[in-house]
Amino acid sequence: MGLKTALFEEHKALGARIVPFAGWDLPLHYGSQLAEHHAVRRDSGAFDVSHMRILDIAGNGALGFLRRLLANDPAKLRIAGKALYSCMLSEHGGVIDDLVLYYRGPERFRTVVNAATAGKDLAWMHSHTTGMSVALHPRTDLCMIAVQGPNAREKAAPLLPPQLAERVHALQPFFAAEEGEWFVSRTGYTGEDGLEIMCPANEGRTLWGNLMDAGITPCGLGARDTLRLEAGMNLYGQDMDEGVTPLESGLGWTVAWEPSHRSFVGRDALEAQRAAGSLRQFVGLLLTAPGVLRRHQRVLKGVAVVGEVTSGGFAPTLERSIGLARLAPGAEGECTVEIRGKPVPARIVSPPFVRNGEARITL
Amino acid sequence: MSNVPDDLRYAKSHEWVRDNGDGTVTVGITDHAQEALGDLVYVEVPQIGKRLDAGEACAVVESVKAASDIYSPVDGEVVETNETLGDAPETVNEDAYGEGWIFKLRTNDEQELDGLLDADGYARLLEDED
Numbered sequence: 001m002g003l004k005t006a007l008f009e010e011h012k013a014l015g016a017r018i019v020p021f022a023g024w025d026l027p028l029h030y031g032s033q034l035a036e037h038h039a040v041r042r043d044s045g046a047f048d049v050s051h052m053r054i055l056d057i058a059g060n061g062a063l064g065f066l067r068r069l070l071a072n073d074p075a076k077l078r079i080a081g082k083a084l085y086s087c088m089l090s091e092h093g094g095v096i097d098d099l100v101l102y103y104r105g106p107e108r109f110r111t112v113v114n115a116a117t118a119g120k121d122l123a124w125m126h127s128h129t130t131g132m133s134v135a136l137h138p139r140t141d142l143c144m145i146a147v148q149g150p151n152a153r154e155k156a157a158p159l160l161p162p163q164l165a166e167r168v169h170a171l172q173p174f175f176a177a178e179e180g181e182w183f184v185s186r187t188g189y190t191g192e193d194g195l196e197i198m199c200p201a202n203e204g205r206t207l208w209g210n211l212m213d214a215g216i217t218p219c220g221l222g223a224r225d226t227l228r229l230e231a232g233m234n235l236y237g238q239d240m241d242e243g244v245t246p247l248e249s250g251l252g253w254t255v256a257w258e259p260s261h262r263s264f265v266g267r268d269a270l271e272a273q274r275a276a277g278s279l280r281q282f283v284g285l286l287l288t289a290p291g292v293l294r295r296h297q298r299v300l301k302g303v304a305v306v307g308e309v310t311s312g313g314f315a316p317t318l319e320r321s322i323g324l325a326r327l328a329p330g331a332e333g334e335c336t337v338e339i340r341g342k343p344v345p346a347r348i349v350s351p352p353f354v355r356n357g358e359a360r361i362t363l
Numbered sequence: 364m365s366n367v368p369d370d371l372r373y374a375k376s377h378e379w380v381r382d383n384g385d386g387t388v389t390v391g392i393t394d395h396a397q398e399a400l401g402d403l404v405y406v407e408v409p410q411i412g413k414r415l416d417a418g419e420a421c422a423v424v425e426s427v428k429a430a431s432d433i434y435s436p437v438d439g440e441v442v443e444t445n446e447t448l449g450d451a452p453e454t455v456n457e458d459a460y461g462e463g464w465i466f467k468l469r470t471n472d473e474q475e476l477d478g479l480l481d482a483d484g485y486a487r488l489l490e491d492e493d
Contacts, residue, residue, distance in 0.1 A: 017401075033427045034402040034453075222401065222427055290449065292405050292425040314404035314427055321405075340423070 001025070005050035006143045006201035010208050014218050022116035024051040027220035037226050037316040039217035040190055041357045044149035044156075046211045047219050053118035054139040054198060055111050055125075061132035062107040069128055070101065071246060071264055073256035077103035081176040083187055086254055087246045088121065089266025093273060094242035095249065097121050098234065100187060102176050110183065112144070112196075114236050128265070142181070143204035147216060148194030148227075150357060153186070156195055159210040160184060168195065189224065191231025191355045229322060230315050232284060232351025238295055239282070239310045239324050245273055248326060250282030250351070278329050284351035285309065285323040286361060287337065291344045293323035298338045299331075299346070306331045317354045320363060324351065365395035365489060368460055372476050373485035374436040379460060382476055383467070387442060391464040392424065392433060392455060395489055400426040403452040408444035409466055415439055417475065422465055424455065437475045439468030 002025040011018065016027035027048065029036060039045045057066065066074040072086035082103050088096045097117045102110045113121045118138075125136055147156040157168045160182065167177040168184055173193075176185035183198040199207065212218065225235070232250075234240055240249035247255070247270060255270060256262070273279065287293050293312030298305050312323030323337075327348070336343035349361045367373075372380045377396035381389040397403065405425040415421050415435035422433035444466045448454060455463035470476075480488065 028428075029401065032402055226427060290405060291407075292430065294430065314425070316427075 003051070005048055006204055007048045007050065007145075007208050010205065011048065011218070014212070016218070016220060019221070021221055022051060022114070024115060026051060027218070029220040029222045030218045033220065033222035033226070034316050036217055036219040036223035040149045040192055040219060040223065040227055041317055041354070042150070043217070044147060044152040044194075044215075045217045045219035045223065046208070047146040047148070047224055048143070048208070049146050049196070050143040050201075050204070051115040052144055053113045053115060053121070054142055054144065055113065055122070056137040056139055057109040057111060057134060058107060058137070059132070059134040060107055061134045062109055065129060065132045065134040066101065066109060067262055068264055069125065071255045071266060071270070073259075073262060074101055074103070074109070076256070077101070079103070079175075080105055081178070081185075083174045083176060083185060087240075087251055088124070089246070089264070089270075090242055091265060091269065092242075093245040093247075093266040093269030095236070095240045095244065095246060095251075096124055096242060098236055098240070098251070102183075102185065104178070116237060139198075141200060142183075142198045143201045144196060144198045145204060145208060145211070146188055146190075146194065146196045147211060148188045148190040148192050150193060152192070152194040152216070155214045155216055156197070156211060159207060159214060160197070189231070189233055190227040191233070191352060192227075192357070226313055226316055229311055229313055229324070230317055230352070230354035232324070232353060234324070235311055244326070245270055247273055248280045248282060250324075280307065280326050281329055281331070282324065282326050283331075284349040284353060284361070285312070285325050285335075285337065286347045286349050286353075286363070287321040287323075288345045288347055291339050292321045293337060293339075293346070297323075299325050299327055300336045300338060300343060301331055306335070309337065315353060317357070318359055318363060322353050365393065365398065366460070367393070367395075367482045367486045367489070369482045371460065372436070372479040372481060373488075374434065374479055375488060376434045378433060378436050380436045380476060380479060381464075382473065386473070387467050387469050388437065388439070388476070389464045389467050390433075390436060391459060393485070394459045397456050397459045397463070400424060400428065400431060402427045403455050406445075406448040406452045406455065406465065408446075408448065409441045411441050411444060413441045415441065415468065424452070424465075433465060435468065436479055437468065437470055438472065439470040441466055442469050443467040
């Protein structure tokens with residue numbers, strides 16, 4: 001028996017197939033993962049993501065603490081509500097977790113981290129608070145619902161507290177608005193427009209019911225995974241972990257090298273790796289013959305193994321199999337992937353595969 | 364509750380077998396299996412002419428979740444495969460006991476079917492798994 005979110009009974013009533021995930025019991029799908037995927041690409045879908053850990057960070061030393069802890073630079077955040085994606089690194093430059101950080105006001109932040117890593121993250125963060133005036137406040141009292149798809153904002157906005165509804169219409173991508181205990185951001189993990197809504201658990205149950213009544217499709221972890229894969233977004237624990245740096249995980253763009261005097265955890269290791277060169281590349285793969293790419297399959301150029309698939313699956317929007325892979329430097333163009341001992345032709349491509357309902361690669 | 368037709372035989376690994384009465388049998392996966400796997404996106408059928416031993420992994424079904432081996436429930440030679448699954452693997456989800464069949468075998472020994480589960484036995488197996 002795992003932990004249950006505030007919406008667990010709602011999922012059961014909707015006929016969800018419940019599976020264990022990172023210590024939680026969560027919906028895998030509510031009947032058809034493919035139908036849920038298409039609902040998000042074409043209309044709107046709602047995901048219970050309450051298992052993700054919300055953490056409020058405040059105190060006179062909050063900005064200094066975060067600038068030391070994160071590879072991206074929180075000092076970029078100057079407008080209330082603005083969000084920043086960042087990796088949190090070990091001294092060796094390995095990825096402890098990836099997270100989204102929101103700026104709420106001077107020395108006031110909120111972050112959302114992965115469920116599977118929440119305990120580890122919190123311990124790591126606490127170990128860096130020594131001598132700093134900063135308080136970490138886990139918000140397990142809140143639930144979190146992602147509403148995603150081209151019609152998501154239009155359908156969900158009227159169901160929010162009235163003070164927020166109007167502001168949500170005007171919300172720019174990667175910004176959040178808050179009112180009381182409600183916090184709504186125009187962010188997501190699907191490659192579509194949409195919102196992520198945090199609010200007190202009892203109000204979240206009412207909101208979930210209203211979202212269903214508005215014709216928004218309930219979606220499980222299965223569709224969440226195929227949607228993020230099509231969007232070319234990394235999944236922590238598969239595409240990167242403490243054994244690799246962001247520079248070899250397609251996340252070099254999230255590392256803020258400037259200002260050069262900012263000493264963040266892992267900086268020395270990343271600089272050494274960058275100076276040494278010969279970085280492995282993080283790429284997309286399109287399988288050009290029948291089959292399905294899966295994690296850990298080997299990628300070959302001719303007879304030489306050049307790397308492996310880190311995430312793979314069927315892309316419902318493309319009706320082809322796609323994957324993410326970490327490959328030796330220089331590998332490009334056609335390759336093969338070893339599936340059950342046989343080489344199957346594939347092509348190295350640049351993610352994302354799909355954005356806003358449209359294919360972004362040539363099939 | 365899964366659909367378990369009375370006129371079929373079943374393997375513990377969730378394949379069904381239909382005796383065609385002409386020395387051949389048809390094999391597919393059960394309604395329970397397709398439901399547990401979720402939406403199927405790829406089916407790899409065995410080579411026609413291949414000789415299979417009972418219990419041998421001979422086909423693969425891949426769902427949005429994972430790949431699963433299909434085991435031959437009996438000894439036999441592959442005489443026909445369901446080519447429509449190449450373009451429409453979802454047929455297995457939609458009609459597991461009909462249009463979603465996977466391959467046909469010429470059996471050496473029809474008595475072998477008696478060693479498989481009947482519908483009651485398979486239904487009990489599913490209850491025990493729950």
